[in-house]
Structure formats: structure tokens, C-alpha cells
Amino acid sequence: MNPSPVLILTAAFGDGHNAAARGLASAIQLRGGTAVVADPFAESRPKLNDFFRRLYLTLINRYPHLWNLFYLACHHLPLIENTLFTNRPAYLQLRSLIETHRPKVIALTFPVYAHLIAWLPHDLRKTFQLITIVTDSISVHRLWSSAKADLWIVPNEPTARSLHALGIPMDKIRPIGFPVDPRFAAPTAHPGDEPPGEAPRILYLLSSGLRGGPDLAASLAEQPGWSVTIGTGRDPQIARKVEQALGPRKKDVQLLGWTSEMPSVLAKQHFVIGKAGGALTQETIASRTPFLVTQVVPGQEEGNFSLLQEIGVAQLTPNGETAVRVIRHALAENGKGWKEWKAKLAAASRPDACLRLADLCLSMNK
Numbered sequence: 163m164n165p166s167p168v169l170i171l172t173a174a175f176g177d178g179h180n181a182a183a184r185g186l187a188s189a190i191q192l193r194g195g196t197a198v199v200a201d202p203f204a205e206s207r208p209k210l211n212d213f214f215r216r217l218y219l220t221l222i223n224r225y226p227h228l229w230n231l232f233y234l235a236c237h238h239l240p241l242i243e244n245t246l247f248t249n250r251p252a253y254l255q256l257r258s259l260i261e262t263h264r265p266k267v268i269a270l271t272f273p274v275y276a277h278l279i280a281w282l283p284h285d286l287r288k289t290f291q292l293i294t295i296v297t298d299s300i301s302v303h304r305l306w307s308s309a310k311a312d313l314w315i316v317p318n319e320p321t322a323r324s325l326h327a328l329g330i331p332m333d334k335i336r337p338i339g340f341p342v343d344p345r346f347a348a349p350t351a352h353p354g355d356e357p358p359g360e361a362p363r364i365l366y367l368l369s370s371g372l373r374g375g376p377d378l379a380a381s382l383a384e385q386p387g388w389s390v391t392i393g394t395g396r397d398p399q400i401a402r403k404v405e406q407a408l409g410p411r412k413k414d415v416q417l418l419g420w421t422s423e424m425p426s427v428l429a430k431q432h433f434v435i436g437k438a439g440g441a442l443t444q445e446t447i448a449s450r451t452p453f454l455v456t457q458v459v460p461g462q463e464e465g466n467f468s469l470l471q472e473i474g475v476a477q478l479t480p481n482g483e484t485a486v487r488v489i490r491h492a493l494a495e496n497g498k499g500w501k502e503w504k505a506k507l508a509a510a511s512r513p514d515a516c517l518r519l520a521d522l523c524l525s526m527n528k
Contacts, residue, residue: 167196168523169265169290171256173203173272174215176462178297178340178440182271185341186295189520192344195527200259202275206251222459223369230460237304237461246277253278260286267527269293269519276309291526295341295519297440300324300472301465315341315519317444318510320472321465338522339515340444345425346513347448354451355504357497358432360387362489365418365427367393367436368400369457375400376407378435378456381482383411391416391431425449432500433489435479438466447473448513452503454479454488473510475503 168190172183187197204211221229236242256278260268268290270276276294279287294311296302300320307314307328314330316322317340326332354363366382368375382390392408392415394401401419405412421427428434428449435454436442443466446453454477458467470476479485492499 165195165524165527166265167198167263168527169259169263169268170197170199171268171270171272171275172199172201173274174201174211175218175272176297176440177442178444179271181343181441181444182295182297182341185343185516186269186271186519186523189341189344189516190523193517193520193524195520195524198259198263198265200256202252202255202259202278203249206255222462226459229462233303233461240308242274242305243277243308246274249274249278253281257282257286260290265290265527267291267293267523269295269523271295271297273303273305273309276311277305280309293523293526296321296325297340299340299440299443299465300468301461302328304328313522317512317515318469318472320469336522338519339512340440340448341516341519342441342445342448342513343425344514344516346428346445347517348425350429352429352450354429354431354449358493358500359497360493361389362432362493363389363391363430364433364435364489365391365393365431367434367442368395368404369437375456376403378482378485379404379415380407380409380411381486382435383408383415385486389416390414391418391427393418393421393436396420433492435485438463438470440466443467443469447507447511448515450504450507450511452492452500452507453477454485456480456485474506 170183170187172179183199187199190197291312293313295315296306299317302324307325307330314325314335316325316335316337319337322335322337325335364382366379379392392404394404428445428451431451434446434451435456437457438455455467456479458464467476477488479488
């Protein structure tokens with residue numbers, strides 16, 4: 163008889179939740195297990211979920227301080243818990259998933275699901291163990307701790323201490339790491355580990371919330387000898403703005419749309435520039451790629467920047483002039499700054515976290 167699948171619950175409110183879910187699912191499959199990734203919020207009410215997802219993106223990109231007020235309010239007050247009754251369709255979808263797949267292990271990367279699971283009948287709840295995978299770093303939102311789980315997985319020791327301060331016993335917290343895509347742990351050569359000399363390879367991933375983003379792209383393209391890739395993602399409007407800002411320099415850069423090959427893309431780079439999102443921050447650490455941060459969304463992303471500060475590699479470069487200056491400084495003296503950056507990232511990197519977490523899930527799935 164085949165073991166039941168590990169049910170992984172995620173939501174499309176921040177790239178970190180989905181990245182962690184995909185990374186764990188891929189690792190479980192590599193280890194010979196089966197995983198089912200589900201988003202009960204999107205599956206139960208897709209149009210409403212898409213509306214709130216777009217609202218969320220609008221707030222973090224255009225009105226980050228307003229988003230921070232909501233984020234902090236939910237941290238200090240039980241606003242989410244007191245309005246969960248409006249999410250009964252998501253609860254019913256979640257219950258249906260559990261009754262269909264009969265998992266012995268459920269792993270969630272979005273904290274609200276733990277509160278919906280608390281509604282389950284006791285006889286159904288006792289049929290599985292619940293693992294909460296915390297995608298925050300350093301500064302942990304209260305929602306991760308305010309509903310029961312059997313284990314909490316965190317990216318690092320400082321985050322474990324933060325979660326413990328919210329009342330979770332240390333013996334229930336495992337600082338395994340953030341489950342990035344298992345391809346980050348592949349024992350293949352990293353071209354980006356070779357010293358850049360005077361010709362660095364740079365990946366700039368634009369965010370629609372950074373108004374000066376296209377100008378920053380143009381500043382990078384103007385540097386002689388630099389190999390620049392501009393990632394514009396899924397939004398064609400961003401791509402158009404970048405092309406306008408580049409003008410004739412467009413021929414000197416490579417434009418990159420959305421890709422599922424981020425492990426190999428990052429492995430080639432000497433520097434990555436982008437917003438301090440949960441997924442990108444963890445992926446740059448896993449790939450040991452120096453990361454220049456253009457933007458930190460208050461509240462939600464402050465912990466990611468704190469993590470980079472903890473490692474000793476935090477650099478805030480909100481415009482082209484600053485980014486160029488930081489890169490040139492890192493390249494000086496035969497790349498002294500770049501080499502120090504790489505060494506610190508190598509010490510902090512846990513690219514195999516997803517595989518170790520997959521082993522844990524499968525050991526509990528027997």
C-alpha cells in the first residue's frame with residue numbers, strides 16, 4: 163500500500179509562501195514520496211481571492227506604509243481570527259482535501275490555515291500531524307504562533323528565538339532552514355563563484371513598487387564591460403517602461419521575463435539586485451549570490467533585511483547611482499569586498515533545507 167501524500171497548503175500572498183511550498187513538494191518527490199500542493203483560498207473562491215491578491219500587491223507596491231499599518235494591527239490584535247467566519251468556503255475546501263487525500267502529515271506555509279484546521283472535528287484532526295513552515299525571518303508575525311501545530315520549521319536560529327518569544331516551546335521549533343528549490347543544492351559548478359574581475363554578471367529583478375526601477379536598469383546598462391540581465395517578470399507594462407528607459411542601450415542587456423529556472427539563473431550571477439521579498443532573499447542566500455536590496459516593504463520584509471544584516475551582507479541600493487557605487491566598491495582591490503560577501507553567504511547558506519525537511523515529513527508519514 164502506498165503511503166498517503168503529504169498535503170502542503172499555500173497561498174498567493176507573497177512569493178515566499180509559494181516558493182517554500184514548491185521547494186518542499188519537489189524535495190518530497192525527489193525522496194520518492196508524494197506531495198499535494200493546494201491553495202484552498204484560491205480554489206474555493208478564485209475571483210474573490212484574485213481581488214484580494216491584487217489589492218495586496220497594490221498596497222505593498224504603491225502604499226507600503228498603509229500595508230504596514232494593517233500588518234501591525236493584525237500582529238497586535240486578533241483581526242484575522244475574528245473574521246475567519248467569512249472564510250467558511252476555504253475551510254470546507256480544506257476539509258474536503260483532507261477527507262480526499264487522508265494525509266498523515268500536513269505542512270502549511272501560510273499561517274491562516276492553522277486557524278482553519280483548528281475548526282476541524284477532533285476525530286479528523288487527530289488523523290494527521292501538522293507542520294507550520296514559518297517563511298518570516300527574524301521578525302515573526304504573531305499569526306504563525308497563535309494556532310496549534312505539532313512542529314514549527316524556521317529558517318534560522320534567530321527566527322527560532324523570535325518564535326519562542328511568542329510562546330512556542332523550543333522543543334517544538336526546528337531551525338532546518340527555508341525550503342528553497344532543491345536545485346539550489348545540486349552539486350554543480352556555480353559560474354557566479356568565479357571572481358568577476360572587471361566584468362561582473364548582474365541580474366536586476368524589477369519591482370513595480372520601485373518608481374525609479376527603469377532608471378536603475380539604465381544606469382547598470384551604461385557601465386562598460388558589465389553583463390546585465392533585467393528581469394521584468396510577468397508584467398508587460400514593466401517591460402515597456404524598461405525598454406523606454408534603456409533606449410539604444412537595450413541591445414547591451416538581456417531582458418528576462420518570468421522564469422522557473424531561477425536556481426540556474428542565480429548561479430551564474432555575481433550580483434543580484436531586487437526587492438527584499440522572502441523568496442528572493444532566501445534564494446540569494448542559498449545560491450551564495452551577493453544581493454543588493456532596492457526596497458524593503460515595512461513590516462513584512464524588514465525581517466528579511468535584518469537577516470542580511472545578521473549575516474553581514476546587507477546593502478540598500480534604491481537607485482542606480484548607489485547600486486553602481488556599491489558594486490564598484492566590491493570589485494575594488496581584486497574583488498576584496500565581493501570575496502568577503504561570498505564567504506559570509508557560504509557560511510549562512512542552507513541550500514539543502516528542503517531535502518532535510520522532506521526527510522522529516524516522510525519519516526512522520528509512516
